[in-house]
Amino acid sequence: MNQKLEQRHRVVQVVTKFLMPMILLFAFYVQFHGDFGPGGGFQAGVIFASVFILHGLIFGESRTRLVMPPGVLRILMSFGVLLYAGTGVLSLFLGGNYLDYSVLAQDPIHGQHWGIFVVELGVGITVAAVMVSLFYCFSSRRKTESSDDSEQEQGQKIEKDAL
Amino acid sequence: MLDQIVFAEHLVVMVLLTVLIILTLGIIYLKDLLAAVILSGLYSLVSAGIFVAMDAVDVAFTEAAVGAGISTIILLGALSFTKREQKPQKHNNIPALIIVCMTGALLVYGTLDMPYYGDPNSPANTHPKLAKHYLEKSKEEIDVPNVVTSVLASYRGYDTLGETAVVFTAAIGVLSLLGLRRRKRKEDPKLNEKQQRLQQNE
Numbered sequence: 001m002n003q004k005l006e007q008r009h010r011v012v013q014v015v016t017k018f019l020m021p022m023i024l025l026f027a028f029y030v031q032f033h034g035d036f037g038p039g040g041g042f043q044a045g046v047i048f049a050s051v052f053i054l055h056g057l058i059f060g061e062s063r064t065r066l067v068m069p070p071g072v073l074r075i076l077m078s079f080g081v082l083l084y085a086g087t088g089v090l091s092l093f094l095g096g097n098y099l100d101y102s103v104l105a106q107d108p109i110h111g112q113h114w115g116i117f118v119v120e121l122g123v124g125i126t127v128a129a130v131m132v133s134l135f136y137c138f139s140s141r142r143k144t145e146s147s148d149d150s151e152q153e154q155g156q157k158i159e160k161d162a163l
Numbered sequence: 164m165l166d167q168i169v170f171a172e173h174l175v176v177m178v179l180l181t182v183l184i185i186l187t188l189g190i191i192y193l194k195d196l197l198a199a200v201i202l203s204g205l206y207s208l209v210s211a212g213i214f215v216a217m218d219a220v221d222v223a224f225t226e227a228a229v230g231a232g233i234s235t236i237i238l239l240g241a242l243s244f245t246k247r248e249q250k251p252q253k254h255n256n257i258p259a260l261i262i263v264c265m266t267g268a269l270l271v272y273g274t275l276d277m278p279y280y281g282d283p284n285s286p287a288n289t290h291p292k293l294a295k296h297y298l299e300k301s302k303e304e305i306d307v308p309n310v311v312t313s314v315l316a317s318y319r320g321y322d323t324l325g326e327t328a329v330v331f332t333a334a335i336g337v338l339s340l341l342g343l344r345r346r347k348r349k350e351d352p353k354l355n356e357k358q359q360r361l362q363q364n365e
Contacts, residue, residue, distance in 0.1 A: 030224075034309065034312050035307045035308065035309055035312055036307075036308050036309060037309060038220040038221045038223075038224045038309070038311075039221070039224065039309075039312075040221065040311075040312055040315065040316070042225050042228075042229070043221075043224045043225050043228050046225075046228040046229050046232065046233055047228060049233065050228075050232055050233065053233070053236055057236075070342070074338075077331055077334055078331070080327065080331075081327055081328060081331050084323075084324050084327055085324060088320075088324070098321075099320045099321055099324070101317060101320075108304075109304075109305065109306045112304070112305045112306070112307070112313075112317055113305075113306070113307070115316070115317065115320075116305070116307060116312065116313070116316040116317055119316050119320060119323070119324075120312070120316055122327065123323065123326075123327050126327050126330060126331055127327075127330055129334075130330050130331065130333065130334040131233050133334050133337070133338060133342070134233075134237055134333075134334065134337055135233075135236065135237065135240065136342070137337050137338060137341040137342045138237050138240030138241050138243075138244075138337075138341065139240045139243075140341075
């Protein structure tokens with residue numbers, strides 16, 4: 001029964017495995033080309049997270065948890081915010097105001113470029129980790145106490161476990 | 164010619180806003196929660212279209228990615244915790260409806276004093292340190308072609324730090340409510356919750 005369901009989803013699994021690296025590459029493109037076109041940290045983080053969410057929907061959330069463990073996600077979430085705030089503190093140490101990027105390099109314009117690069121990276125990392133964590137929280141099935149249509153739920157549970 | 168283009172843009176925005184109103188009515192009146200979730204994803208997509216029509220491409224990108232993508236998936240996941248149909252409402256709350264309508268009317272009355280959409284003489288556009296400064300001086304001070312990024316990350320970098328902290332706080336909130344169950348259930352996934360509680364109390 002399990003094998004038959006896996007075979008039925010085989011096309012989707014193959015196509016997903018083919019698409020995932022391309023979506024990841026697009027996420028990196030949006031992140032680092034936010035200076036030149038629409039994009040930036042928030043959009044790139046969401047697209048990056050959507051790869052792992054797609055993997056979780058197709059292959060089962062337990063396999064995605066092996067690839068991207070929740071502990072790593074917690075570290076990444078905090079690291080992104082710290083990276084952003086840390087850039088501000090670094091500007092303080094180098095003599096400027098908080099989050100004044102002009103003092104980060106020898107030339108104010110290069111300093112601005114580096115500052116924008118690092119803070120957008122921080123935003124992207126945090127948003128990606130947060131979105132995948134939210135997906136983990138909301139996709140773990142549990143039995144509800146009031147199960148009026150428990151048959152439908154059990155049917156969904158069997159389908160989900162078989163994936 | 165410019166007048167016709169502006170008129171066409173306004174017409175597109177008005178039509179899309181009407182579509183938004185119809186979608187909202189659908190979300191309110193539908194009893195099937197799955198359809199309501201899909202309609203809310205469609206709402207985000209139409210909002211993204213409105214932002215594109217208003218030339219705000221970065222915002223449209225974010226709205227489409229977050230609203231039509233992630234938000235719909237997470238709402239569907241949340242829907243798996245509850246039933247699929249909304250409980251039938253037993254009575255209509257007329258005083259609440261009146262209060263909400265009055266508050267909405269007051270808010271609309273308050274917006275009558277705001278400057279018109281795209282007004283070049285509004286305070287935000289004429290203040291020497293705001294929009295004019297960002298648009299004129301962004302090239303020589305920051306030299307990044309996308310002015311939205313330069314405003315977001317450099318001129319208003321502190322606000323973006325606050326936004327990132329808000330996203331982080333949302334994750335902490337959800338994790339503290341929903342994320343800690345897995346460790347206990349891993350030991351005995353076959354037992355019912357009640358049986359587990361009975362065993363723990365013994």
